[in-house]
Amino acid sequence: MNRRPTPPPPAGTHRNLLTDRPELYELRFPDPESTAARWAEAMLRAHGAGPEVLDLGCGTGRDAGWLHRVAGRTVTGLDSSPEMIAHARARHPGPAYHIGDMRDFTLPGRFDAVLCLDSALLHCHTNEDLDALFGRIRRHLRPGGLLVAEMRNGAFFLGRTELLDAPRLDSITHEGITLTSRTVLWIDHAAQLLRRTRSWAGDDGAPPVEQHSAWRLLFPQELRHLLAHHGFTVLALHDRPGPRTDPPWTDDVGAAGTGDTPCTPGTPDSADGDRLHLVARLEPPARKGS
Numbered sequence: 001m002n003r004r005p006t007p008p009p010p011a012g013t014h015r016n017l018l019t020d021r022p023e024l025y026e027l028r029f030p031d032p033e034s035t036a037a038r039w040a041e042a043m044l045r046a047h048g049a050g051p052e053v054l055d056l057g058c059g060t061g062r063d064a065g066w067l068h069r070v071a072g073r074t075v076t077g078l079d080s081s082p083e084m085i086a087h088a089r090a091r092h093p094g095p096a097y098h099i100g101d102m103r104d105f106t107l108p109g110r111f112d113a114v115l116c117l118d119s120a121l122l123h124c125h126t127n128e129d130l131d132a133l134f135g136r137i138r139r140h141l142r143p144g145g146l147l148v149a150e151m152r153n154g155a156f157f158l159g160r161t162e163l164l165d166a167p168r169l170d171s172i173t174h175e176g177i178t179l180t181s182r183t184v185l186w187i188d189h190a191a192q193l194l195r196r197t198r199s200w201a202g203d204d205g206a207p208p209v210e211q212h213s214a215w216r217l218l219f220p221q222e223l224r225h226l227l228a229h230h231g232f233t234v235l236a237l238h239d240r241p242g243p244r245t246d247p248p249w250t251d252d253v254g255a256a257g258t259g260d261t262p263c264t265p266g267t268p269d270s271a272d273g274d275r276l277h278l279v280a281r282l283e284p285p286a287r288k289g290s
Contacts (some may be wrong), residue, residue: 017200018104019081023174026060026062027174036062036257038242040113043148044148050142055114056116057080058077058078059088060087063115079099082167103124105166111140112196117149120151134229136229142282145284146279147278149159149276150275151218151276152215153276155219177203183196183197192216195213196215197214231285238271242275245290
């Protein structure tokens with residue numbers, strides 16, 4: 001007999017099925033080769049980052065755990081979801097995990113690098129949110145420290161509609177129950193947000209769950225301007241390859257923008273694809289009188 005999975009929170013309190021139940025997130029978005037963590041480590045190595053890393057929006061802790069366990073880094077993870085942090089501590093131990101808002105957090109010490117993977121940065125919807133985020137990152141980085149980020153590319157949606165034209169259907173099976181999602185994306189032009197409605201229905205007869213999410217759409221030149229305003233120099237900004245591109249990044253591709261193996265089919269300055277990959281360095285403060 002099928003065992004019914006843990007029910008979702010009551011209507012009105014539910015935020016996101018995959019956030020509230022991290023085991024479903026890892027099932028829906030598997031990364032058996034640890035591609036995201038290996039890509040991040042390749043960027044950190046290529047640009048000479050020190051060992052102490054802060055993973056903002058660390059989610060399930062899958063990437064933070066790999067960087068600690070395999071790459072030997074001292075990792076701190078921060079996420080706003082208590083469920084994600086509980087899962088990370090249980091399933092991907094090693095890093096120090098904290099619950100917090102990336103726009104307003106204070107952690108002890110400073111770090112050699114900050115990671116913002118899987119569009120975590122784009123959960124900052126307003127200009128004020130982004131300024132707050134970059135201010136927190138700047139405060140927690142050592143001078144010369146790196147920001148490594150991977151996110152959706154706002155420029156992709158200039159004249160491109162293939163991700164918007166039709167709903168997307170996906171299914172996962174967990175504890176004998178098949179859950180099917182129907183995802184619809186659309187652009188909120190005034191707010192410069194990519195909005196998503198996703199409904200989940202199980203084959204066990206449970207009521208469907210509908211969720212609403214959004215991501216800020218940043219354009220490459222806009223991102224460069226924001227980073228420069230907060231004291232960063234962009235070292236690499238390109239669309240592909242990366243951990244979530246097709247084809248995905250592999251170890252033999254090298255680190256784009258570092259003089260290693262060129263990116264194919266993109267180039268180190270290409271921004272046509274639906275993902276952006278960023279490496280930026282925090283410049284030391286200017287000396288007085290210089």
